[in-house]
Amino acid sequence: MSVKRAGQMPVWQQIAGELRQAISDGTMPPGARLPTESELTERFQVARNTARQALTALVAEGLIIAARPRGYFVRDRRPINYRPQQEFMPQPRYLETDRFIAQHSAEGREARQTIEVSIVDPPEMVKDRLRLEAGELTVVRKRVRYLDGEPFNTNDSYFPLDLVQGTEIMRPDDIARGANEVLAENDYRQVRALDEFYVRMPTPEETRRLALAPGTPVAYHVVTGFTSEGRPVRTVLNVLPGDRHVIAFERTRPAQADS
Template identity: 60%
Template sequence: MTVNRLGRTPMYQQIAVALRDQIDAGTLAPGDKLPTEADLRKEYVVSRETVRKALAILVNEGLVVSARPQGHFVRRRQPMVFRPQAEFRKRPFSPEMDAFVTEFSAEGREPRQEIEVAIVEPPAEVAKRLHIEPGELVAVRKRVRYLDGEPFNINDSYFPLSIVRDSEIMRPEDIGRGANEVLAELGYRQVRALDEVYVRMPTPEQAQRLDLGPGTPVGYHITTGHTADGKPVRVAISVLPGDRHVISYERQRETTGEES
């Protein structure tokens, strides 16, 4: 690995680029151990602080994990495929487990989720989408979803309290048939959903819930579900760390009888 000592790019950034190139090329494969700090200091003739700054860049990018005292390792990546269009599809979920747990258990992974339910004044972005009047409260089901022991995403669903007050939605536990079906049983079947996707940096609270390192961007997916008469009854906000997700949308072209 070569560096330009006369260039304007700091040495720690050049070392980070060199290691990143090896990871991208597969020379350093997932699970491989990086050269030790001592080896990198010797190879580049730099200080310990310079090497540590280079490694910190790769850790913050999610490419490398620190496992002291063993060293630094290339992160093993098995991203979660997030499919918003699958929300309303009927699937044979088990009575004991909801869609998330069922789907990823079938893939041989270890899913779990932490659920808490609260009655709150809605955030402005939720109140606007649910057409909530000032002073009106909502119920929120807050979930952090884990795969193989790692927090993967946040899924917080908001409902007008007036329609879910005495339902299963108020219980902090899995709903096997899903909250959407509970809403339908209450007379509020969703037939249309509006999806919005933003990319930004997480809030400090979101970074803490997901145990995110500095510099990790997130996808911010907002779904608003409407009934047949246009009433919004649910706003779900998913926070998807960029280093752990692939957002997959499926589209199908509608054809006419004249097309072959």
């Protein structure tokens, strides 16, 4: 193929477009090795830097990975279904295993997570959602969840310190029955949750924790859980890389809507 050097689209974008199409239509399936910079240079009769720009763009889009010195390969994109409505469903009763690990291990994937627990003065957005007074502290459980060795998302859960002091939530371990059940056992059962979604570029800290490629957007999912009395008892900040998740909601048509 020859490129249009007098066109409005830069040559490197034309090359990236042809490679992107080959990935999209399955001509180059997951794991396939892309042409090298030298091969692209010869094929399109362009400078090596132009070929490199095309490949770099596809890396930034998350379509390919650079595995030097072996070359560039089509990324095996296996996004997971992220279902917020599953949160209040019964927790799987696996010893030392939470829902994320149980679900994806059952699918044959290597699932694990790291957990850090600390007592902190929370961010303002958490203070507002938990209706905390000045000086009130929270316990935060910071988790990074991995699938097949790749960090897939972060899950940072904040709880008012006075609600969870002395409970399992204070320990950096998996809670088999879930933190929500621990709250319920202490008379703070959540009966509803407010979900907020924002789509944006990641912060430097999020990029570090999730090993994000340049240009990868994230969905920022903020969940606040309330008791039947309307008290907010938990705020969770989830960061979901856009190339690793499909956000799926299930909705039921109310009976009165048919009348």
